[in-house]
Amino acid sequence: MKRRKFFKLLLSLLGSTAFISFFYPLLRFLAPPGSEANVGKVIVPKAEVPIGSARSIVFNNMPAVVINRKDKGFTAFSKVCTHLGCLVEYQAGKNIMLCPCHAGTFDLDGNVVSGPPPKPLQRLPLRVEGENIVIG
Ligand code: FES
Structure with missing residues (x-):
């Protein structure tokens, strides 16, 4: 038993x-996408992204990166590679974003530099409000 x-x-x-x-x-x-809390906009304190660095964020359930460049200030891009969807990584020393899957390379404006990606990275709307960066 x-x-x-x-x-x-x-x-x-x-x-x-x-x-x-x-x-x-x-x-x-x-x-449905966007059914979680992280919808609409993401606020990142400027102090968390010093010049010459980047910070990964999640924007509308999509991995993204905020980059602070000395000459152009803050920009934000989707990290999803336009080739087959792997996640690109910011390479600080080389000033590029590199896709580890097939070595797709993007410049810091999101444009394709080399490799198989067919189009630039998706640029995200961004504005600076006081001490914060508002993405979305
Ligand atoms: S998935 Fe990025 S280069 Fe192929």
Whole structure:
């Protein structure tokens, strides 16, 4: 009797795990984009992005980066590569954004410098309000 009860419990536990591991990703996939709290705009203190550096953010559930350049100030781009969607990384020393998947290279205006990406990175609307950078 104890053994039967144990196997029943084990089976229901495995069933629950299988159910959750199947339906949770399905629900996440079906949820409309922007249904989470991070919608509309993102505010980053200027002090968190010193000249010559970048800060990763999430804008409308999309990985993005805010860059502070000495000559042009703040700019923000989607980090999603326009080739196959890998995430580009800011390379401070080289003043480029590099995609690790197929070595797509973008300049700091988001334009394609080399590699397979067919178009520039998506530029995000940005304005400076006092001590904050407002993206969106
Ligand atoms: S996904 Fe970025 S270069 Fe291919």
